[in-house]
Amino acid sequence: MNPRTVRIALSQMNAVVGDLDGNVEHIASDVSRAREVGAEIIVFPELALTGYPPEDLLLKPRFIADNLNRLERLAGRCEGITAVVGFVDARTDIYNAAAIIHDGRVAGVYHKRFLPNYGVFDEDRYFQVGEDAPIFELGDVTFGVNICEDVWYPTGPAVAQVRAGADLILNLNASPYHRGKKQIREAMLATRAADNAAVVAYTNMVGGQDELVFDGNAMVFDAEGRLIAEGPQFEEDLLVVDLDLGAVFRRRLHDPRRRKERLAMADDGLLTPRVSLARSRPEAPPLPVQDVRPLDPTAEVYAALVLGTRDYVRKNGFRGALIALSGGIDSSVVAVVAADALGPDNVVGVSMPSRYSSVGSKDDARDLASNLGIDYWTIPIEPAHQAMTEMLAERFAGTSPGIAEENVQTRLRGLILMTISNKFGWLVLTTGNKSEMATGYATLYGDMAGGFAVLKDVPKMLVYELAKWRNAQSDRPVIPLASI
Numbered sequence: 001m002n003p004r005t006v007r008i009a010l011s012q013m014n015a016v017v018g019d020l021d022g023n024v025e026h027i028a029s030d031v032s033r034a035r036e037v038g039a040e041i042i043v044f045p046e047l048a049l050t051g052y053p054p055e056d057l058l059l060k061p062r063f064i065a066d067n068l069n070r071l072e073r074l075a076g077r078c079e080g081i082t083a084v085v086g087f088v089d090a091r092t093d094i095y096n097a098a099a100i101i102h103d104g105r106v107a108g109v110y111h112k113r114f115l116p117n118y119g120v121f122d123e124d125r126y127f128q129v130g131e132d133a134p135i136f137e138l139g140d141v142t143f144g145v146n147i148c149e150d151v152w153y154p155t156g157p158a159v160a161q162v163r164a165g166a167d168l169i170l171n172l173n174a175s176p177y178h179r180g181k182k183q184i185r186e187a188m189l190a191t192r193a194a195d196n197a198a199v200v201a202y203t204n205m206v207g208g209q210d211e212l213v214f215d216g217n218a219m220v221f222d223a224e225g226r227l228i229a230e231g232p233q234f235e236e237d238l239l240v241v242d243l244d245l246g247a248v249f250r251r252r253l254h255d256p257r258r259r260k261e262r263l264a265m266a267d268d269g270l271l272t273p274r275v276s277l278a279r280s281r282p283e284a285p286p287l288p289v290q291d292v293r294p295l296d297p298t299a300e301v302y303a304a305l306v307l308g309t310r311d312y313v314r315k316n317g318f319r320g321a322l323i324a325l326s327g328g329i330d331s332s333v334v335a336v337v338a339a340d341a342l343g344p345d346n347v348v349g350v351s352m353p354s355r356y357s358s359v360g361s362k363d364d365a366r367d368l369a370s371n372l373g374i375d376y377w378t379i380p381i382e383p384a385h386q387a388m389t390e391m392l393a394e395r396f397a398g399t400s401p402g403i404a405e406e407n408v409q410t411r412l413r414g415l416i417l418m419t420i421s422n423k424f425g426w427l428v429l430t431t432g433n434k435s436e437m438a439t440g441y442a443t444l445y446g447d448m449a450g451g452f453a454v455l456k457d458v459p460k461m462l463v464y465e466l467a468k469w470r471n472a473q474s475d476r477p478v479i480p481l482a483s484i
Contacts, residue, residue: 004246006141006168007284009034009042010239012216012231014207016315017051018063020070024049027085028077030238037240038284040138041082043170045205045214046112046148047096049074049087052174052205053212058126064090071099071106079104082138082277084145086172093128098145098172100136100275108134108275112147113157120176120212132271133157135166139279141245143168148175151192151200157270162196164272167248169196173204177215177234177304182294186219186227194225197251199243206236208311211456213304223251232292234303240287298469301462302337305454309429310341312452318427320346322420324413324447325368325376327361331431332368332479333467334454338429344373348426351378352416354385354409364480371478381412388412410446418449427451435460 011030015023027044034042046052050067057063067088074085078101089097095111111130115123135144144161151158151171158169169192175185185202193200199222206216218231218239231239295303313321321338325331338347349369353362369376388408396405417428428450432442434457442448455463467484471477 004140004249005242005244006041006138007037007039007240007242007287008168008170008201009037009039010201010203010218010220010231010241011042011044011048012204012206012218012235012237012239013045013048014236014311015045015048015051015205017054017209018057019051020049020066023051024070024074027074027083031078031081031083033238034240035081035282037287038282039081039240040141040279040281041084041143041170043084043172043201043203044086045203046086046098046172046174047088048085048172048205052086052209052214053122054088055122055126058088058094064088064094075099075101075106076104078102080280080282082136084170084172086147086174094126095130096123096127096147097130098147100145100277102138102277107277108136110134110145110147112150114149114153116149130157132273133160133164134273134275135161135164136275136277138277139281141168141279142166143170145170145172147171148173151202152188154192154195158192158196158198158200160270160272162198164274166198167245168199168201168243169193171200171202173202174214175204176212179297179301181215182217182233182300185217189219189221190225190227193221193223197223197255198248199223199245201241201243203231203239206234206307208308209315210312211308213308215300215304223248229290230292230294233295233300234307239290242284242287298462298465301458302466302469305337305458305466306341309337309452309454313342313427316427319425320348320427322348322350322417322424322426322428324417324431325349325351325365326431327364327368327480327483328431329463329467329479329483330433330455331365332483333463333470334429334431335368335372335374336467336470336478337454339372339374347372347374348420349374349376350417350420351376352381352413353378354381360482364483367480368478368483371476371480379416381409381416384412385409407443407446410443414443414446414449421451429454431455433458433460433463 083101089095098110100108113130117124144166150156203218205214217233220229229241231237430450430453433455
């Protein structure tokens with residue numbers, strides 16, 4: 001490699017909120033892997049040390065102190081490499097920060113400047129705004145570090161870092177997934193790279209945390225704004241890529257606008273301190289050819305549901321999942337997602353027929369469970385329904401049966417599911433889709449009972465798409481066609 005070439009590694013890490021020791025071990029493991037393949041720099045996601053979002057853990061001084069203590073321990077395990085790690089820094093206030101660890105010590109820190117406070121984000125509640133944008137010189141390699149939202153602004157810290165001499169921008173992220181987000185990110189990052197004539201390396205967390213799903217998909221763009229490498233979606237991975245920063249210099253020689261912009265740009269008051277790091281280039285074995293193919297839109301949503309369900313169950317310590325199987329499309333899709341996320345041995349489907357249940361719906365539920373290989377229980381609710389009817393008969397005398405009586409069976413099913421959940425430690429997955437939730441088409445304490453709503457952000461028509469897509473991935477349909 002020539003002196004202006006550097007090998008970097010981007011970690012798509014599944015961090016666990018609050019598990020400082022577990023996250024340190026995960027980071028250290030990826031550092032070892034990066035060293036083995038000859039990487040000089042490894043970049044981890046935003047707040048990789050604490051997990052994202054840490055929320056009110058940040059209001060506990062002990063947690064902040066423990067996070068700083070773990071950072072110092074981690075630094076000692078990062079000899080022979082430069083590691084950029086997201087953590088919480090504490091000065092007179094606390095900051096969403098990135099530590100630049102070089103050869104076993106913390107050589108510099110960057111504080112996030114743009115704190116999102118919209119949608120699912122609430123960072124103004126917890127963090128102070130950063131005041132500078134340092135750049136780091138690793139021999140002939142000059143790079144800037146910034147965090148997530150910082151790169152979304154055209155006049156963000158990357159501009160100041162490039163103006164001060166950075167050829168490479170390392171951007172740490174905990175960027176949640178939504179449908180179509182990949183295309184939006186790509187367009188934005190390509191624009192930042194081309195506008196600044198710099199290589200932009202973006203890494204992102206992967207995994208589920210409560211209602212959020214992080215999709216990974218690390219990306220690297222050259223100074224022309226071309227995508228030159230990317231990691232898989234919804235999977236942990238270490239993306240390793242060789243960067244020719246000499247090409248950045250050549251690109252800038254052909255674009256004299258940068259000289260005039262630098263002279264014309266008013267002083268924005270943002271300091272760009274320079275930190276020098278000694279460079280000792282390791283052996284760099286040839287990299288294997290990487291073939292990452294983006295998922296199609298339906299496969300992408302399905303992968304997000306599987307990952308979100310798996311991590312919610314795993315990170316909250318449940319032993320498995322429990323689903324009411326009605327033979328309908330919604331419960332069928334939830335069951336398939338659960339089986340793919342947790343393995344069939346960790347999923348139980350429960351049929352709870354009543355006097356109103358059709359033979360077809362019961363058959364469809366049984367066939368689905370058989371196709372998936374999940375445990376299938378049948379618990380008739382007729383005795384409990386009859387008992388409830390008799391209990392209420394005196395008070396309901398003289399009234400016509402209606403919604404109240406119909407909803408008794410739904411609420412009995414919720415009671416049964418939650419009782420089984422309490423007994424065996426299985427999480428009840430509710431089956432309502434977004435269209436139903438948006439219009440209130442559900443029964444309180446009935447089909448809304450449970451701990452995790454797999455389809456809460458999936459409109460009804462997309463439920464059908466997911467069912468058909470999943471069936472197409474198998475030799476024979478796993479969801480009965482009658483359910484669809």
